[in-house]
Amino acid sequence: MIKKLLILVIVAGFCFTVMAQEQPSVGIGVKGGTPGAGVEIGFRFTPNIGTRLGLNYFTYSYDTTQEGIEYDADLTLLSIAGLIDWHPAGGSFRVSGGFLYNGNEVEGKAKGDLRIGGTDYTDVKVKAKVDFDDFAPYVGIGWDTSFGVERQWGFICDLGIIYHGIPHVTLKAEGTGIDPADVRKEKKDIEDNIKNYQWYPIITLGLIYRF
16 A cells, blocks of 8 residues: 555656646655654645645554553554645745545554453454544644745644544454454444544644755
């Protein structure tokens, strides 16, 4: 999947570059924040309007407990953002909106003597996965100190939020004598615990060079 996303970003970047031959002020930025580490390419089409295409990626391993089961978890942050920026005064401040292709997910594994759906099992394995809607709308504000100025390094910042929907849970259990009803109950309990995590904050800081 990552290869396909990279190909998409390269193709889109090429198309934007061709377009930019007729439009001034192309910016390339690097940034980091809650979506992960990111790169983006942006264009100023009018004194007040710009567009951006960005790729964010990050992975992290940690331990977490759900319903009494301790998981070895792997977090993957992966997204492609397509945004439109409105600079009301033609300066650095912007109001942004758009969509993200959302590949964010968490996968967890556990094994041993576990309680699944209220029943104790011996020497079993459990795999859990939490992911979200593929496309997530974004709205936010930010600053780009290079906007409206040619050939300049600038500071970029975004403060916003995406709606990625109710988390989707997949749960599988392997072992002797596991009752599917217990697996379904365990899955439902996890869903109830995380159902309110439908929004994700976006906070990023970075640098951009506009040419």
